[in-house]
Amino acid sequence: MSMFVNRRDLEFYLFDLFDTQALLEHERYSDYDRETVEAILDSAEQIANDKFYPCADKLDANEPLFVDGAVKVIPELNDALEAYAEAGFVAAGFPADAGGMQLPSVVCNAVSSLFTCANQAASNYMFLTAGAASMLRACADDALVEKYLGPMLEGRWFGTMCLSETQAGSSLADIRTQAVPRGDGSYALSGSKMWISGGEQPVSENIIHMVLAKLPDAPPGVRGISLFLVPKVRVNDDGSLGESNNIALAGLNHKMGQRGTTNCLLNFGENGETVGYLVGQEHQGLANMFHMMNDARIGVGLGAVMSGLAGYLYSLDYAKERRQGRKADAKDPTKPQVPIIEHADVKRMLLTQKAFVEGGQALIYYCSYLLDQQSIATSEAEAGKYHLLLELLTPVAKSWPSEYCLEANKLAIQVLGGYGYTRDYPVERFYRDNRLNHIHEGTHAIHGLDILGRKVRMANGAALQLLAAEMAPTLAAASEDAHLQGHADALQAAWQQILATIEAVLSSDDSERSLANATLFLNSFGHIVVGWLWLKQALTVADRDDAFSEGKRAACRFFFAYELPKACTDLDLVASLDDTCLSLTAEQLAG
């Protein structure tokens, strides 16, 4: 039915690879069973197909424009977002008592995947809204929640995250936006925010900005950051819209991809007062922001996977139709050309894409599933276990797809050849869209430092032990399977290499040097986690002999033969504490 997603594969992750069925039997999700979940996916797929997919190319070719101080977008964007809001999907993951659908995270992310794969630029507005609403609900006092949450969950008001400033991108310690108490419990905001996705748009009635700013008495650095709710239009006590809150759009950034999502420079308090409301405690802004960071980062990973998947499925269809060349042993030019899917290197490019995008899907749904396990945990200890696992895996979920599903997009272009390089086909757009994911929600390098500098060490390595325990049943079962035994051995050896690498890093007393190759560690760690998830996929289909299962087995074999060895090669380097890069000076680079 769908042009852009394989529902059978999606349900494989939900119901075969991970036990969403058991999750649905929990009382928290007792309104749902597999049938109702599938109906929700059907409904999401229908809207994605009818409203999101058809305008994706047009939205890219006609990006939002800044005309006379306002933003203009193509009308199809309004239609798509209205349909999404009307279906209630902004509130998909929120509890029923907040007006939400109370769906498990793994199902919410399956829904999101349908929209992202269809039209990432359009979907971003809705995910940002859900993220802002989630932070509001988790951190704000009842009065703020009462006033703002409802219209956001209904999708009448959209939300944004305002963190970065021109001088403070990766370094939030350096933000300068000020919030001065107005004496009535509210604050006057002044300053500029850069890179604000959805910061202005003509679609929703109001925009609720979640803004990081500093109080006049704030301590320096990240300990002095507070979080404020700052509406575009002030809201009266009865919930109706009042006057403008004087947030000026200073300009739109024109990006290489994800062009349909406006990206804004916003000025607060420049022409008249901009009023904001403290969310949570003073100086706790960053901690509050981190409440939803895991969700947002898994969301970035999901976006990267879905850009990759869109390219994979498109290039797969193309390769089955496009005829070019002949097999090496049948070169007779009077005979018809063969579909290019018959050429070995085209198969290699398709299988590489499959291994990355389906490995990435397994990773994302696994993390979502852990979020659900954390939500329904019956003890603090159990919840803590899932929290630790997620702390370890979130940098991987965000970063691994950004690297490898971008590579998948590169190969999708290559399968289409010259056609793929033109804007008549969407594969070059997917590649442009995906290039952002290395950069936002923490750059690739920052996640490398996070995992090697913090996450593998926390609680004395407890998260690593938990992950090893998660992998153990797969390794044990695969060791009993003649076809998978070799992979199990390879994975076990790679895991031992991870542990040895961490030991080498921890044993160094030069922290800068020991972290100098953290990005390589991040990629390799991700490869080992995804290798495990491929082994788990292969085990899941071990007794089935349809084409779907053969494809899963082939992708697993591919990952272990072509990819895992690269991770081991890079780990050797990380463990050697090589300082070639670190010891370099600017003068030497400039030459």
Place this chain on the structure above:
Amino acid sequence: MSMFVNRRDLEFYLFDLFDTQALLEHERYSDYDRETVEAILDSAEQIANDKFYPCADKLDANEPLFVDGAVKVIPELNDALEAYAEAGFVAAGFPADAGGMQLPSVVCNAVSSLFTCANQAASNYMFLTAGAASMLRACADDALVEKYLGPMLEGRWFGTMCLSETQAGSSLADIRTQAVPRGDGSYALSGSKMWISGGEQPVSENIIHMVLAKLPDAPPGVRGISLFLVPKVRVNDDGSLGESNNIALAGLNHKMGQRGTTNCLLNFGENGETVGYLVGQEHQGLANMFHMMNDARIGVGLGAVMSGLAGYLYSLDYAKERRQGRKADAKDPTKPQVPIIEHADVKRMLLTQKAFVEGGQALIYYCSYLLDQQSIATSEAEAGKYHLLLELLTPVAKSWPSEYCLEANKLAIQVLGGYGYTRDYPVERFYRDNRLNHIHEGTHAIHGLDILGRKVRMANGAALQLLAAEMAPTLAAASEDAHLQGHADALQAAWQQILATIEAVLSSDDSERSLANATLFLNSFGHIVVGWLWLKQALTVADRDDAFSEGKRAACRFFFAYELPKACTDLDLVASLDDTCLSLTAEQLAG
């Protein structure tokens, strides 16, 4: 002086790494010495700086448009190309008796690199013209040469290559364009040609298309292809322009990058007769085309390197200026932020770019230098030696930079972070420009099949032996150097692995299976050649202790520590004749 090229580094390749001085002492180049060559480079750099670089962004943002059957371009493109032509650079590599400058290839490519780095899309028009002129001179009879060559070398008439058709991209055996004798020695052309770079433009007085087509009695396949000269405007006997030759522009392809180079669908003989002239013998068109293929393919590699270099130098400048974050051991937020070049991962991203783009430059100038050695060879045996070496290295020169300098462009974006993702900075354009180079002049996969299926086997492996002989002095000298000995050992081992891999491939009687991973072989082979060239660079500066030389040594160390091991990992796989990809079916991929 230049914003986009490092002249010191350029002259390092020409005069330190390769002995262009000795070349200039040859009588063929006796008009030149180092001083005059530097003056030519100065003049090229001036035009590139003044005319090519300033309009590169504008040309990308305002791509040529198809309006009322004609092409419109920004006026700056005309100015740039006129300045190039007036300086005589189209004829840089042509002999004096043909009106050329008679410069060695290595100097011509140094000149080209200045223009390509400044503005690849504009430069393409001129390189295509030189390529078409070169083919004309090599293959056509005197009358055709007399009539057409002069205006092309003067840059008044531009040239194109018309090979592909919509159903015949990689598979030229399947072209359908017809050439029917008109009885007067000329031919009537009919058919469509796709992907024609520069196929229409409003800059030059005429366009000379070099067109592959089939005679009515042609045998099927590549043995039935002939080459024709087909002017856009017919040329009278006195050299003046006559009537239109009825070549219709059916449309422009809109690409993701290199947007300033028109890319056309051309129809021949649709509305009135299109007259063409046979170049060379009937049915020898592909062989004639291959006369200039080595040049063209080295040109593609050069373009890829220069896109990479442009990104490297831009991101290096940015990293020295942009302040963000603090060192791990000095996090005090009241202190100023540090330039990002001080962060270990930024250094890694810059050094990776340096290793790829300077390794790529060495590769390209080395191949150019071999072309020169071939030109001045005093015996057929000596010329044959250089010919064989070039046959082996041309797929590498075309393909290795397309892969690794694209990766460099990806990292240049990452160094700039969010800024790099916007169109306000050129690094995203370089990335888009470079993505083409995997595809044209033979796809990456085709060069993989070429090197593993043909080149390493030809003349009983003689080309491999010649390359080993070229590497031998470097290995011997490096083995005597305490700092480089380890690299020499690693390179020697990698070379043995190349030979063992080829032996494994040759010993298989399943040719499809043995070539199934040819693309990986191509990349690995390239890594070993570039590794050698890095060792040669490090040796060249072994006794110098300035920052330039330290940078070269660091990049060499980086390449051997971070990159060469990956090639060896992939060669293991190629040698194993893994058939995971090959044995896959379309059904299994679709799932």
